Amino acid sequence: MVYRPEIDGLRAVAVLPVILFHAGLSTFSGGYVGVDVFFVISGFLITSILIQDLQEGRFSIIRFYERRARRILPALFFVMLCCLPFAYAWMPPDKLADFGKSIVAVCLFVSNILFWRQENYFAATAEEKPLLHTWSLAVEEQYYLLFPLVLFVLWRFGRNPVFYCVMALAVLSLLLNEWALRNPDITNTARFYLAPTRAWELLAGSICAFLVTGGPRRANDALALLGLAAIVIPVFAFDKTTPFPSLYTLFPVVGTALIILYAGSSTLVGRLLSTRGFVGIGLISYSAYLWHQPLFAFARLRSLTDPGLALMMSMGVLSLGLAWLSWRFVEQPFRAGRNALLADRRSLFSACLAFSVAFMALGGVMVVRDGLPGRLSADALAHLRPADPRGAFMQACQLQEGRPIPPHPLQMCSGFMADGAADVMIVGDSHAGALAYPLLQALQEAGLSGYSTAYPGCIGLPGFRRLDDPRYDCDSYMTSMLEYAERSGTGTIVIVSRLPLYFHETSFDNGEGGHEKGGPFLIDRLDAAGQAGLPDSRAQRVLDGYAAEILALAERFNVVLVRPIPVAGWDVPAYLAKREMFGGGMSPLSTDAAAFRAWAAPVTEVLDRLDSPGLRQVDSTSPFCDPAPGGRCLNERDGVALYSDDDHLSQAGAEMLVPKVMEQILSFQSAP
Known part of the structure; x- marks a missing residue:
């Protein structure tokens, strides 16, 4: 040759x-x-x-x-x-x-x-x-x-x-x-x-x-x-x-x-x-x-x-x-x-x-x-393998892309219901999945029944579809959950979703060397015929859709909207474990609060304008972030990671947010 x-x-x-x-x-x-x-x-x-x-x-x-x-x-x-x-x-x-x-x-x-x-x-x-x-x-x-x-x-x-x-x-x-x-x-x-x-x-x-x-x-x-x-x-x-x-x-x-x-x-x-x-x-x-x-x-x-x-x-x-x-x-x-x-x-x-x-x-x-x-220290292993009581529930109650939406209620997810009914239903993406188990426990302790399934990668609002991956049947998920809520007499819907991640065309960068690994998960709003509009108007269409769908849900249910949860940007347990393994400072791990607020701003500005008797909003930044100029958002507390990766709350992080959510849920229960 x-x-x-x-x-x-x-x-x-x-x-x-x-x-x-x-x-x-x-x-x-x-x-x-x-x-x-x-x-x-x-x-x-x-x-x-x-x-x-x-x-x-x-x-x-x-x-x-x-x-x-x-x-x-x-x-x-x-x-x-x-x-x-x-x-x-x-x-x-x-x-x-x-x-x-x-x-x-x-x-x-x-x-x-x-x-x-x-x-x-x-x-x-x-x-x-x-x-x-x-x-x-x-x-x-x-x-x-x-x-x-x-x-x-x-x-x-x-x-x-x-x-x-x-x-x-x-x-x-x-x-x-x-x-x-x-x-x-x-x-x-x-x-x-x-x-x-x-x-x-x-x-x-x-x-x-x-x-x-x-x-x-x-x-x-x-x-x-x-x-x-x-x-x-x-x-x-x-x-x-x-x-x-x-x-x-x-x-x-x-x-x-x-x-x-x-x-x-x-x-x-x-x-x-x-x-x-x-x-x-x-x-x-x-x-x-x-x-x-x-x-x-x-x-x-x-x-x-x-x-x-x-x-x-x-x-x-x-x-x-x-x-x-x-x-x-x-x-x-x-x-x-x-x-x-x-x-x-x-x-x-x-x-x-x-x-x-x-x-x-x-x-x-x-x-x-x-x-x-055995190569690693006990402290490093503790960060990488924390005890997490949510594990079995999260695995059973998070739906997967490409699979048919199952009929509700799912047996493995029904343990917090009462007589086949739920006072409160939690919907949304994997952020909802991370919060659901400790929130359901808190509801039970307050004498309320609850039900939740999450759909990772799907916005917790009806009327949208994923543009980047057609295997995600997001609209069907939300439709099925809301239909079941009406059939079973659910009064309150809790929505937990990474709204900025679906809006932006880039994931979160904390400006300090941490870049969110998931996403972006581009979505678009569907019209009456189930079609998306022109790409050049997607951003405004999505923001208008957020407002319209949230207000529409507040006409049908009491709605507790958990506003965007702060994102760390780096894998917090892995970061803490590496710090144990390689050194690199022992001050509490945190990120710039202004960086997250700026990234979430297009969405939070829309949420700020929403007003309805059937709507309560939960400020998700207050348990973690200092509101003062130059403030920081905690990623760990007392050596315990508040995140299970770069954006999902750990059990410890979820427990910090749950009281804020419960406060808004109970405000509906006590309203005349």
Whole structure:
């Protein structure tokens, strides 16, 4: 196979946006498309080698897997080995147990399946997974487990029939992805991680291999430039809200194919990509890809607050330096050839098996031993694993997206009702779920019955829908709760919801290194036909909708509206545990009250104007925040976290707010 320096240059175009995206550089909001470029390149190069072997009659599946092992495993195992001491020293038990699972999954090349089962690739918590990026290696290896065998079996029918079969498989995979995109029963996470909906990208590279090896290539400046633009523009134009993979993915995939097919050495793109800088980064791109995610993840794990851009960029530069070292001293010595380390095939496979078994044993210990909690002090563990009596109730009484709204009342949530009825009903999102259990206990002590189910990620008002995720049936949730309240004779509705998070297009930033991980969860108000309006008027429509729906509910029920609960911005228990582990000051943890008030202001200004005999409002900031200029909002009290993460109240925090809510509920009970 003829060496093409522009392909190595194209690897640089793929890896650099991925690194900058994971570093948190907002300009490169679509940098994740670099992985799709890698998929196409991989499909092209591997299929080219397979076609050449088949044409020359020297195809060997064992030799193929040997080449893959030499290419992939030495650098991968080296990076995993380097991760172990930092994981042991810096990871809390739950994350170390997850890390152990990922080690096992990487060795079995099923990490994409593991991460599919765990969380969204774009979730903020995923940024702290050192081996998250290995999902793409798993997709490739699953593809190459079957593709060479399929190619070998079909080759007897001739080159052209095989080519058309490959094209048909690519189309089927793309159609499968589009079907899954429109099927509410299949999550976006499944489509993102799993091989069946990604195979068409690798097959696009395979199609290029057939075209290139089928005759002389034709250089074309215009098509090569178009291909480069199709890769580069999405790097800046796409973001986490872009449906992916989808037809949008055709941009980087087709762009890569155009460069492979038409960026000859005589073209501008070919000459650009063949320059020393692009080729140099391309040569080390695999190692750079391996190194960048662990460096970023451990920087986040070690920092008390979100690491600054300067630190993350320095980690990005370090990943390139480490990439050169591992390319030079790990990748190169193990490459195929007489002078390669472990040149004998048997010794290579034996060494790979031994390392895999050792890694899986270590990972298994981390999982079985529950993340080795004995590494941490008792105080650090107390912050990470606080006793929480709400646990079982919250788990049973929080609905999940994508599942039908169950009929009320739910048996597990009915323990505070009396004769099948509830004087007070608590509705809302996960903030309602965090407050519900201690509030129901207080109601019971006051001689009142209560009922609550929460729907995390759904505003606690009817007439709205989530724009960013159609799996959330928010309007149906509120409609069902209110219908049940009327049927059962409920007099008072308590609404607890993160109203600013649904209004804003960014989550809360406390200005001190803490940025809320959840959201934003964009919503819009539905009209009479169940449709949302034009995007440019969404903000005002949402604010007007808040006011209208709250006042409408106050005509049907006594309404206690819990105003926006202060958000910490950083994971409070994790922050306190890290402070125990790494040091960093012992003053009570708090945030700037003005920062939260400014963020919530568009919503609170609307709430301030609401007036109805059937409405009471609870000032949620008063138990936590000093109202004076320069005041602070407490995140802990007497060493106890008031939050269970960066925004949800802990049991201790909820108990501080419950008396304020009870005061307003009881004011209705005593009213004439």
